[in-house]
Amino acid sequence: MSLPTLQQLRYFVAIADSGSFGVAADEQFVSQPALSAQIKELERKLGVTLFERTNRGVLLTTHGDEVLKRARAVLREVVGLVEATKHDGKHLRGEIGLGVIPTLAPYVLPDVVRSFKNSHPDAELRIFEMTTNKLLDSLRRGEIDLGLLALPVFSDEFLTAPIAEDKFLLAMPTNHELASSKSPLKLEKLRGERVILLEEGHCLRDQVAQVCQLAFSEPSEIQATSMATLSQMVAAGMGVTLLPECAEKVEAGSGRGIVTRRFAGQSPSRTIGLIWRRSWPFAEMFNDIAEKIGKNNRFSQNVSS
Amino acid sequence: MSLPTLQQLRYFVAIADSGSFGVAADEQFVSQPALSAQIKELERKLGVTLFERTNRGVLLTTHGDEVLKRARAVLREVVGLVEATKHDGKHLRGEIGLGVIPTLAPYVLPDVVRSFKNSHPDAELRIFEMTTNKLLDSLRRGEIDLGLLALPVFSDEFLTAPIAEDKFLLAMPTNHELASSKSPLKLEKLRGERVILLEEGHCLRDQVAQVCQLAFSEPSEIQATSMATLSQMVAAGMGVTLLPECAEKVEAGSGRGIVTRRFAGQSPSRTIGLIWRRSWPFAEMFNDIAEKIGKNNRFSQNVSS
DNA sequence: GCAGTGACATAACTAAATCTTATGATACTT
DNA sequence: AAGTATCATAAGATTTAGTTATGTCACTGC
The missing domain is CATH 1.10.10.10 (Winged helix-like DNA-binding domain superfamily/Winged helix DNA-binding domain)
Structure with missing residues (x-):
């Protein structure tokens, strides 16, 4: 009262x-x-x-x-x-909050949810989409229990487990000069390309920007507010971008006006992983989940942590 | 979330x-x-x-x-x-929950509230009426901070401070045979009287019942659900009752068909007091309150703890 | 063995608390 | 002195919590 x-x-x-x-x-x-x-x-x-x-x-x-x-x-x-x-030592149960970053959610969530429900039938997933920073705050506050994001995260409040390497592909309009061949592309070829980035706050933006810097390509003035807009901008010929492989099927499927091309050699990529509070008992549980998701996933590659 | x-x-x-x-x-x-x-x-x-x-x-x-x-x-x-x-060491502040037993609330609350507001202007009283048992539970749970009830309470979770002795008076219909004189009455005169009690749960019921037992008077079959009904029953000639002095003005005022008479010698009475969680710091604060209320009260008598 | 009773669950509706959008006030910044 | 950032206030919508009435199920006692 x-x-x-x-x-x-x-x-x-x-x-x-x-x-x-x-x-x-x-x-x-x-x-x-x-x-x-x-x-x-x-x-x-x-x-x-x-x-x-x-x-x-x-x-x-x-x-x-x-x-x-x-x-x-x-x-x-x-x-x-x-x-x-919310767990019995081996399995989660009850309401489990999962935070996912926006550049991952639309593409991997179906697989992740299926895999998760499979190994934790007594848990009821509640999913929230938010950028890495907010995700870590929410996690810290106990508002969510688990995060799905790009590693690494430097903070000893949390533990993480890698799930998969998500390679970056060059995505360009169909009529782009580099679109003629399908063979792996040298990173240097990016030089001079106008690369469209996501807006501030997305970790993917920073990762892609870093690759661009390496390749001396110039980021475009234009920023996209989501991957969906971004790929439409690419299709419209406003520039090229680096598209995560996990988003390839959805964003660069046939008829979307976008062609993708892999990079030769050590491809740039991001590591997708799980994160949880260190205070949570039974870390193995989460390592298990990460491993299972990795195995069940169509975008799954070898993990190189 | x-x-x-x-x-x-x-x-x-x-x-x-x-x-x-x-x-x-x-x-x-x-x-x-x-x-x-x-x-x-x-x-x-x-x-x-x-x-x-x-x-x-x-x-x-x-x-x-x-x-x-x-x-x-x-x-x-x-x-x-x-x-x-909720206090600064000397005064209460913020929302203060006060529980009051039903046989006290209608009669002493105005005075108590005035006195309280006077000494604790930064506090906002919130008043709840409930029987002693519920009051103690609420207090324990921190839903209220202070209780106004009949002492003694035997529990070392709480501390108490007496405020006043509230004497019991014999209340009877105007035409009752004992109503003719105004002089103090010997307790033994109660013998044979049919005394109406409150229903179970009111501490006043038990206190009055105990007095009746001493005086060999027989409790009536009839029970009243509140003091107001009780006094109306008395006025209607269904029996007599012991009325706390603090309720005299309200329940036995002129024109209500009820006459009261004091008891001779050591009058039966109840002790009215404050109670609070022992864990509350600064007990003096409450002793102060109790003292001030006692002084400011029109029903105030000497306290004999 | 079968109505009666006591205890928690469910359903439909009502009341209250909480949030949102829009706007206001105030003090820095440029 | 206009512009901007920050918190407060107001009105209305939404969500949550609570109420009354009723259902279900297992014991109790004739």
Whole structure:
């Protein structure tokens, strides 16, 4: 009746961590007024002001500081409770939150879900699509339990297991000069090509940009907000791009106006993998999942971690 | 998104403690289906069955056992958080839940609230009326912070402070044979009188019953569900009762068909007092409150603890 | 053995809490 | 001094939680 809600504590911690209502709202997938209201309510219940609001964000008050410590403790306990019950040592059960990055979700999810349901029939997958940064935050907060993303991730809060190497292919419009041959392409041939990238925030953008730098190709001014738009831009002749192999069937299928060509030798690629909180007991369970997904997957290649 | 809510944990603990959805629903002031739904949701999220439902109530499963321990830990943390912020060492602030027993609430609340607001202007009182047992449960769970009831309470989870002695008066219809005189009455005169009691669950019932036993008066078959009904029954000539002095003005005011008479010598009485969780820091704060209320009260008498 | 009782589940509906969009206020920035 | 970023407020929509009424099932007691 008079206790704060867990959600209020979650919101409070998110705001305290980010120093901003707006950023926290984004992380929590709600609007900023929703946070304003909940924090106001929390402050009313406790009778203290938790944040000092400025026009550059917020600062914790002395009380806020104390409450933050305790709120973290509460949330830790709750995550612990959930972690202790959502598995039996070998299999997951109950509601399992899976976060997937947007450049992977549309292409590998069907296979992943099938494989997952197969080995964990008592679990109920709940899938969220978000960029790597948000995914790690959500994971940290216990809002999701598992992430599917591009490795490596440098943080000792988490453990990871590689699933597969996802090679990059050159994707170009049908009438492109490099489209005539099907043979493996030397990376240097990229030089001078205008490569369209995804917008900021996608890890794939950074990976592709890095390859481009190696090959002295110039990234295009234009940015795409999703892989789907990106491939349509390529088809429209606005430039070329590096397409992950897992997306090839969907984005460069016949009749889409796009031709792909593999790279010769050590092809550029990204490593797809699973990630979970280190605090989760029974890491083998996840290694198992990663292995099974790798085996069951049509885009599966040899893993070279 | 995927965490249980505090309410679900509260409900779960309440059911586990009472061994019954129905009883817990009562304690939590919600209907039984509300609990069924929330527990079902909690079980779904966790993927485990928490209770073994029988037709004589419920038993905890192995998982339930584990979750119970952790849920208690979570709730303890939350209560700790709230306790740490809802005062500044000298004064209360924020939302303060006050539980009051029904035989006290209508008569002393105005004075108590005024006195309380006076000494704790930053606190926002939220008042709940409930019988002693429920009050203690609510207090234990941190749903309220303070209780106003009849002492003594035997439990070392709590601390108490007496406020005032509330003498019992004999209340009878105007035409009763004992109504002719106003002088103090010997307790023995009660012998043979038919005394109407409140229904089960009110501590006042037990206190009055005990006095009756001493005086060899016979409790009536009839039970009243509240003091208001009780005094109307008395006025209607269905019997007499022992009325707490604090209720005299309201229930036996002029024109209500009821006459009261004090008892001679050591009058039977109840001790009105405050109660709070022992874990609350700064007990002096509450002793202060008790003292101030005692002083400010029109029903105030000497306290004899 | 069969109505009666007590306990939890289910269903349909209602009430309340929460969130969203749109807009306002305020203090820096340029 | 206009522009921008940040949080607050308001009105309306949505979602969640709760209520009452009823169902199911296993014991209880004649």
